Amino acid sequence: MEVRAELKYTKSHEWVKEEGGVWTIGLTDYAQSALGDLVFVNLPEVGDSVEAGEVFGDVESVKAVSDVYSPVTGEVEEINEELLDAPETINGAPYDAWFIKVKDVSGTEELLSAEEYEAFVASEE
Amino acid sequence: MLIFEKSRPGRGCDLLPECDVEVTLPQEKDKREKKLHLPELSEIELSRHYTELAKKSHGVNDGFYPLGSCTMKYNPKINEDMAALPGFTEIHPLQPAHTVQGCLEVIKESENLLCEITGMDRMTFQPAAGAHGEFTGLLLIKAYHKSRGDEKRKKIIVPDSAHGTNPASAAMAGFQVVSIESAPDGGVDLEKLQEVCGEDTAGLMLTNPNTVGLFDKNILKITEIVHNCGGLCYYDGANLNAVMGTVRPGDMGFDVIHLNLHKTFSTPHGGGGPGSGPVGCKSMLVPFLPSYVVDGEEELKFVKEPQSIGEMKSFYGNFTVIVKALTYVKTLGREGIPEASRNAVLNANYMMNKLKDLYTMAYDEVCMHEFVMSLADLKKKTGISAMDIAKGLLDNGIHPPTMYFPLIVEEALMVEPTETESKETLDEAVEVLRKLYEIAETDAEQLHQAPVTTPVTRMDEVGAARHPYLRYEWQD
Numbered sequence: 001m002e003v004r005a006e007l008k009y010t011k012s013h014e015w016v017k018e019e020g021g022v023w024t025i026g027l028t029d030y031a032q033s034a035l036g037d038l039v040f041v042n043l044p045e046v047g048d049s050v051e052a053g054e055v056f057g058d059v060e061s062v063k064a065v066s067d068v069y070s071p072v073t074g075e076v077e078e079i080n081e082e083l084l085d086a087p088e089t090i091n092g093a094p095y096d097a098w099f100i101k102v103k104d105v106s107g108t109e110e111l112l113s114a115e116e117y118e119a120f121v122a123s124e125e
Numbered sequence: 126m127l128i129f130e131k132s133r134p135g136r137g138c139d140l141l142p143e144c145d146v147e148v149t150l151p152q153e154k155d156k157r158e159k160k161l162h163l164p165e166l167s168e169i170e171l172s173r174h175y176t177e178l179a180k181k182s183h184g185v186n187d188g189f190y191p192l193g194s195c196t197m198k199y200n201p202k203i204n205e206d207m208a209a210l211p212g213f214t215e216i217h218p219l220q221p222a223h224t225v226q227g228c229l230e231v232i233k234e235s236e237n238l239l240c241e242i243t244g245m246d247r248m249t250f251q252p253a254a255g256a257h258g259e260f261t262g263l264l265l266i267k268a269y270h271k272s273r274g275d276e277k278r279k280k281i282i283v284p285d286s287a288h289g290t291n292p293a294s295a296a297m298a299g300f301q302v303v304s305i306e307s308a309p310d311g312g313v314d315l316e317k318l319q320e321v322c323g324e325d326t327a328g329l330m331l332t333n334p335n336t337v338g339l340f341d342k343n344i345l346k347i348t349e350i351v352h353n354c355g356g357l358c359y360y361d362g363a364n365l366n367a368v369m370g371t372v373r374p375g376d377m378g379f380d381v382i383h384l385n386l387h388k389t390f391s392t393p394h395g396g397g398g399p400g401s402g403p404v405g406c407k408s409m410l411v412p413f414l415p416s417y418v419v420d421g422e423e424e425l426k427f428v429k430e431p432q433s434i435g436e437m438k439s440f441y442g443n444f445t446v447i448v449k450a451l452t453y454v455k456t457l458g459r460e461g462i463p464e465a466s467r468n469a470v471l472n473a474n475y476m477m478n479k480l481k482d483l484y485t486m487a488y489d490e491v492c493m494h495e496f497v498m499s500l501a502d503l504k505k506k507t508g509i510s511a512m513d514i515a516k517g518l519l520d521n522g523i524h525p526p527t528m529y530f531p532l533i534v535e536e537a538l539m540v541e542p543t544e545t546e547s548k549e550t551l552d553e554a555v556e557v558l559r560k561l562y563e564i565a566e567t568d569a570e571q572l573h574q575a576p577v578t579t580p581v582t583r584m585d586e587v588g589a590a591r592h593p594y595l596r597y598e599w600q601d
Contacts (some may be wrong), residue, residue, distance in 0.1 A: 012228040039590035041280075063512075063529040090469065 001121065002029040004095055009117035012069045013093065023105055024074050026089055026098045027059065030121050034063050036061045038087040043079045043099060050076060050102060052109045057099060061089065074105035127597070128164045128174050138168040162599060183524050183534070183578040189546060189554050191494045193527035193539025194288070194336060196366045196388035198469075199396075204391060204449035204454060215446050218440040221424045228427035232441065235451045236403075236419065240456025243365075243382055244375020244456075244463065245405030250442035251415045255363060257437065258296035258383025258402030259330070261415060263433045265381055265406060266328045266357045267298060268413040272432060278327035280358070284313050286337060286531050288363055291330045300327055307533055311337040311488050314345050322354040332361035333377065334368070334493035336474065336531040357381065358411075363390045366543070367470055367494035370463030381406040390450035401446040417441060468544035469494040472551060475543055477561075479555040483562050487534040495541035499534050509565035509572050511536040516583060517561040519576035523554055 013031035017024045026084045031036065040060035050056040050070040057068045078101040083089065089097040112120060166174070173493040176443065184190070189198040207213075214225050221230060236248045252258040265280065270278045281295040282303045292302040303321050304588075308314040310334065329351045335341045348358045366389045374382045386401040387394040394400070406414070415437040417427035433569035455467060470493055477486060477496040487497040500511045515525030515538065542551055564572055576582055 016518075037587040039587060062590055102488060 001033065001120075002095070003114045003118050005114045007095070007114065008113065009114070009120075010069065010071045011120060014071050014106075014125050016071045016111065018105075018113050021103060022077060022101045022104070024068060024098045025028040025071060025100050025102065027068065027094055028117070029094045032091050033064060035059060035066060036063060038090050040065075041083050041087045041090070043084065048076045050100070054098060055121065058069050059086045059087065068099065069109075070102070071109045071111060072102050072105045073107040074102040076083070076103045077103040100105075127596075128166065129162055129428070131166055131170060131174060132164040134165060136165045136167050136170075136246055138171065145572070150186055153530075166480065170189055173395055175453070181500075182396075183519075183522075187328060188524065189542075189550050190520045190524040191523060191540045191542050191554065193338075193528050193541040194363055194530070195394065195527065195570075196385070196387075196494075196541060196543055197524070198361075198366070198391055198543040199545035200391050200393050200449075201453065201456065204452045207452040208445040208448040209375065210448075213445055223424060226425055228444065229419050229421075229427070230296050231448055231451055232418045232444075233425060235454075236455050239384060239403065240405055241404050242369055242373065243245050243362075243384065244373030244379075245382060245409045246408045247414060247418060248405040249404050249414045249418060249435040249437070250401065250403045250444075252383065252402040252404055253438055254387070254398070254400035255361075255383060255385045255445060256290040256294055258385075258404045259290060259359070259361065261404045261434075261437050262298065262359050262383055262406070263294055263298035263328075264437075265410045265413045266359065266432050267300070268432065269357065270327055275355070280321075281327055282318065282321055282329045282351070282433055284331065284335070284357070286311060286335050286533055288331060288332060288336065288361055288404040289530075291361060295330065307335075311339050311533075312341040312343060315343055315346060315350065317559070318347060318350050319450075320355065322350055324355065326351065326354050326356035328351060328357040328359055328380075331358045331379075332364050333374075334537075335497075336364075337488050337497050337534065337543070338364075338367075338492040338495040338541075339488060339490070340367070344377045352378065363388065367466055368542055369466045370459075371466055375407065376425055381410055386450040391453040392446045392449040395565050397580060399443045401443045401450070403442070403447075406412045444548070465544045466494070469542075472538070472542040472544060472546060475548075476540060476551050476555060477536075479552075480558060483559055488539065494543070495539055496533065497534050497541065498538045500536035500538060503538050503565055507512045507565045507569050509569050511538045513572045513575065514558070514561050514565070515567075515577040517564070518557065520578045521557045522563075 007017050009015055013028045015026050035079060038059050038061050042058045045057050052073045053066040054070055056070040059063050059068060060102050080098050083097055180319045185197050185199055216228060218227055232250060240248055241357050252261045279301050280303050281300040282305060284307055285304050286307045288378045297398050305317045305321055306314060333344055351358050357380040358376040358378055360382035362382050362384040369389060383402045383404045386392045387398050412430050414430045414432050415435060416429035416433050419425050420428045445472045473492050473494050473496055476491055484498045502516060504510045511528050515528050518525050529537055530539060531537060
């Protein structure tokens with residue numbers, strides 16, 4: 001399982017990265033491997049508001065549909081349109097396959113550092 | 126190969142009788158521009174085509190079919206005999222009611238018997254299947270609140286162990302879905318239920334026994350909490366096979382229910398069925414029933430309720446399915462109905478107890494008509510998933526249990542043997558499952574390849590989902 005030192009994580013297995021007030025959100029390597037091959041992604045629309053700890057989209061594997069939670073509260077500035085046509089990139093490169101970028105962030109979930117997330121996953125196993 | 130690919134111009138078999146009325150052709154402007162793709166085959170080619178398809182498939186007539194929550198019980202042949210009687214087949218839905226009194230009697234008697242089994246006051250047979258029934262029932266709840274001017278009730282509470290169709294039907298009916306987490310024992314969490322119940326609650330959707338195969342002992346408390354806040358209770362009849370003739374949803378406090386005649390009442394399931402998902406309700410919902418209900422003393426007739434929600438399907442539902450279900454109920458009778466349920470429960474517990482030293486049970490207690498195993502440990506240990514075991518069963522002539530459902534159990538396999546299987550069949554299935562477990566531990570690769578003996582081997586499910594062929598490409 002790959003965990004990147006420069007990212008922050010949630011207990012619901014999303015990663016998040018802040019750059020100049022814009023927060024980029026995706027699913028962790030652990031999450032994609034637990035979900036299996038993904039075949040469909042649902043994303044919000046640009047301008048939608050998202051709330052920390054609430055569902056903002058979902059991913060579908062051949063087994064099940066799973067919700068994806070937002071680590072932050074704010075407004076969707078950009079969505080990764082390419083992901084809609086190529087959900088397999090989440091399996092191939094989970095840390096490049098971002099879902100949404102959020103601006104005007106007013107609050108966040110409890111965010112974990114890379115070490116904390118690794119420890120959390122180990123405790124879940 | 127598709128039947129269309131076997132077609133050759135000019136070949137055929139005369140199945141249609143000669144036209145005995147005047148031929149009227151459509152006007153030139155109304156004619157289709159491209160001719161229809163109708164297959165042209167001789168009778169023997171046609172016969173072989175369907176025999177070949179039948180050989181490639183696995184139905185309850187081929188072998189064990191323990192598909193959880195689907196109640197794949199045997200469909201007695203007498204049902205078909207009754208449904209094929211000319212009085213039931215050589216009729217037209219627009220025929221005057223006085224000429225089809227027998228058919229109306231079938232609907233009326235089925236309604237009476239099924240209401241007695243479920244504790245409901247009236248029933249409509251229009252819905253064509255379970256989810257269609259759910260949708261109908263929810264529209265009844267909606268119409269009820271609306272008729273009382275109580276339009277703030279927009280939320281339907283659905284436990285997270287519910288059938289996937291429940292939240293979907295509620296959303297279709299225009300409700301907001303409130304999902305509540307199940308208690309650790311798999312039942313409804315009373316505190317959480319109390320928390321979400323309020324003035325905006327339209328109702329609750331529940332199946333009991335629930336999707337993990339356990340009877341929720343708090344059921345009276347659950348329906349009371351919902352009623353106290355002004356909501357109604359909807360019973361998903363998917364799991365009625367565990368309790369029919371023993372406990373009635375009406376007595377559990379449910380106001381509206383659907384049944385799956387194609388599950389519990391032994392009519393064909395799958396392959397297009399067709400299904401039938403009658404909806405029963407208590408008296409306060411009767412004025413809203415979809416048309417038509419059968420009424421009358423001397424002469425039976427179709428009646429439309431004054432505040433009816435309208436048509437859920439054309440005419441009277443899948444009528445011959447009702448004939449089959451009625452045949453089933455009358456064949457089993459007052460003693461046979463509860464006995465069938467008792468045997469369904471016994472068979473599930475028998476299999477569970479023969480497996481639980483090896484397979485991890487999601488809830489290790491006395492189950493109802495089905496039980497859920499979690500293969501999470503096995504997967505961790507060997508890499509063999511619920512999917513691999515399911516595929517291994519195919520190589521042994523057994524239809525897989527329901528996989529990856531309910532969602533609250535990781536690597537779930539949900540087994541529902543039904544009452545119509547013999548001890549020998551159950552023993553054989555247990556032996557196969559135990560053997561597969563052993564293979565998982567010793568030769569995992571072999572199971573990753575399964576099935577190898579079926580007409581179609583391991584499917585590329587991911588490929589099919591990512592790059593689906595959505596329509597057939599005609600050559601012309």
